[in-house]
Amino acid sequence: NAGVTQTPKFQVLKTGQSMTLQCAQDMNHNSMYWYRQDPGMGLRLIYYSASEGTTDKGEVPNGYNVSRLNKREFSLRLESAAPSQTSVYFCASMRRPNTGELFFGEGSRLTVL
Amino acid sequence: SQQGEEDPQALSIQEGENATMNCSYKTSINNLQWYRQNSGRGLVHLILIRSNEREKHSGRLRVTLDTSKKSSSLLITASRAADTASYFCATEGGAAGNKLTFGGGTRVLVKP
Numbered sequence: 001n002a003g004v005t006q007t008p009k010f011q012v013l014k015t016g017q018s019m020t021l022q023c024a025q026d027m028n029h030n031s032m033y034w035y036r037q038d039p040g041m042g043l044r045l046i047y048y049s050a051s052e053g054t055t056d057k058g059e060v061p062n063g064y065n066v067s068r069l070n071k072r073e074f075s076l077r078l079e080s081a082a083p084s085q086t087s088v089y090f091c092a093s094m095r096r097p098n099t100g101e102l103f104f105g106e107g108s109r110l111t112v113l
Numbered sequence: 114s115q116q117g118e119e120d121p122q123a124l125s126i127q128e129g130e131n132a133t134m135n136c137s138y139k140t141s142i143n144n145l146q147w148y149r150q151n152s153g154r155g156l157v158h159l160i161l162i163r164s165n166e167r168e169k170h171s172g173r174l175r176v177t178l179d180t181s182k183k184s185s186s187l188l189i190t191a192s193r194a195a196d197t198a199s200y201f202c203a204t205e206g207g208a209a210g211n212k213l214t215f216g217g218g219t220r221v222l223v224k225p
Contacts, residue, residue, distance in 0.1 A: 004155075033212075039195065042201060043156075043215040058212065067210075090155055100214060102203075104155035 002026050006091050006105035013081045013112045021076040021108050023091030031094040032074035033102065034058075034066060036087040043090065049074055051096075081112045115203040117145075117216030125222045134191040136202030137182075142206040143206030145178055146213065147187050150199045159187075164206070192223045 004025045013019055025032065030051045035043040035058075038078055045058030049065040055066050063085060065077045089111050092102040116212045119160055122136045136145070144163045148156040162178045162185065169176045175188040198222045203213040 033216075040217055042217040045212055045214070057212075064152045092156075100144070100161050101158035102145060102148075102156070104157070107153075 001022065004091055004103050006104035006108050008099070009106065010109050011111070012102045013078075013110065015082060015112060017079065017081050018079050019081065019110075020078075021089055021091070021110075022063055022073070023075065024073045025091075025093040026072065027093060027095075028049060028071070029093035029103070030071070030096045032068065033092045033094070034064075034074070035090045035092065036060065037090060037107075038087050046076065046089075062107075076113060078110075081110075083112045086110060086112045117204050117214065119200070119202055119216045119219040121219060122217070123220045125224065126192055127223050128192060128194055130192055132192050132196070132221055132223070134141055134187050134221070136185045136187070136216055138185075138202075138204050138216075139183065141206065141211075142204045144204075145185050145216075146174075146203045146205070147174075147176060148201045148215075150218070151202075151203065152198075156201065159200075185204060189221075192221075194223050194225045197221060197223045204224055 007022045033048040034046040037043050044060045049055045049068040052071045067075045087106045091105045117136045117138045129172045147159045148160045150156045174197045178185045199218040201218045203215045
């Protein structure tokens with residue numbers, strides 16, 4: 001029972017490089033989310049997808065793009081990485097909005113040099 | 114900006130003692146949730162309380178919600194070393210719409 005799977009778990013980038021964080025859920029959930037977690041800041045929402053085919057900006061979308069590839073998969077892309085994007089990124093899913101709990105992946109730790 | 118703010122930021126207690134942490138928020142909500150995060154892991158949902166509920170229990174957890182004060186508390190009774198973790202409140206609804214907005218968390222250390 002995998003739940004939410006994120007890859008990669010760790011990544012080191014140089015400033016200006018691009019990369020995509022992958023996320024997949026096997027719970028048939030409609031909504032998916034990308035958060036970043038920085039020390040002392042809690043989690044901040046980057047982008048979310050309330051349902052397949054829709055995406056919306058969260059609190060801190062600048063420098064990121066997302067793709068809801070299908071119901072299972074929601075990817076986060078950094079086109080030109082900056083040191084300010086050094087963070088731990090979490091993908092999460094919810095059955096549908098307002099229904100309750102988020103299910104989280106184990107996180108992807110990204111360092112931008 | 115964060116909707117929820119936890120207090121205290123850190124808490125250290127002995128095994129067997131109770132741990133209480135508080136969460137304050139700014140705008141109206143549909144529900145408030147508490148999550149636990151063990152070091153280096155993802156967040157795990159603990160309990161959800163809806164805006165029309167005042168208290169909820171789940172095992173050793175007790176959550177209260179006071180919408181007039183825009184605050185919630187999480188009580189962990191008879192704490193265990195395994196309860197050592199960070200605890201986050203998250204609110205859904207209000208200005209955030211259908212998105213969950215998290216606070217900065219309370220780090221709890223339970224000493225054996």
